[in-house]
Amino acid sequence: MMVNSYALRPAWTPLTIFLMVLGFVVFWPLGLAMLAYIIWGDRMPEVRRHFEGMKRDFAHEFRGCGGRSRGYARTGNAAFDEYRAREMKRLEEERRRLEEERREFETFMQNLRRARDQEEFDRFMRDRDTARKNGDDEKTIDL
Numbered sequence: 763m764m765v766n767s768y769a770l771r772p773a774w775t776p777l778t779i780f781l782m783v784l785g786f787v788v789f790w791p792l793g794l795a796m797l798a799y800i801i802w803g804d805r806m807p808e809v810r811r812h813f814e815g816m817k818r819d820f821a822h823e824f825r826g827c828g829g830r831s832r833g834y835a836r837t838g839n840a841a842f843d844e845y846r847a848r849e850m851k852r853l854e855e856e857r858r859r860l861e862e863e864r865r866e867f868e869t870f871m872q873n874l875r876r877a878r879d880q881e882e883f884d885r886f887m888r889d890r891d892t893a894r895k896n897g898d899d900e901k902t903i904d905l
Contacts, residue, residue, distance in 0.1 A: 772800055772801075772802070772804045
C-alpha cells in the first residue's frame with residue numbers, strides 16, 4: 763500500500779520552518795527560497811501552466827516561419843499577404859542598396875586615409891631630405 767502524500771509541501775509545517783531556518787543559517791538565499799516556496803509554492807502548478815500556455819501561444823503564432831512569407835505567418839487575407847510580401851521585397855531591396863552605399867563609402871574613406879597617409883609620408887621624406895642636406899652643411903640635424 764502506497765501513501766500518496768508528501769512531507770515537504772508548501773505550508774507552515776515544522777519541517778518547512780526548520781528547513782527555512784536552516785537555509786538562512788547555512789546560506790541566506792536558500793532560506794529565502796524556502797520562504798518563497800512556503801508562501802507561493804501552492805501556486806506553482808498555476809505558474810507552470812501559465813508559462814506552458816505562453817510557450818504554446820508563441821509556437822502557434824510563429825508556426826509559419828521560414829516559408830514563402832520570409833519569416834512571417836500568413837494572415838489568411840490573400841490581399842494583405844501579397845501587399846506585405848511586396849513591401850518586404852521593397853524593403854529588402856532598399857536594405858541591399860543602403861548596404862552597397864555603406865560599402866562604397868567605407869572604400870572611399872579607406873582611399874582618403876591612404877591618400878592622406880601617403881601625403882604625410884611624402885612630406886616627411888621631403889623634410890628629412892631637406893634636413894639632411896642642411897645638416898651636412900651645418901653638421902646638425904633638427905627635426
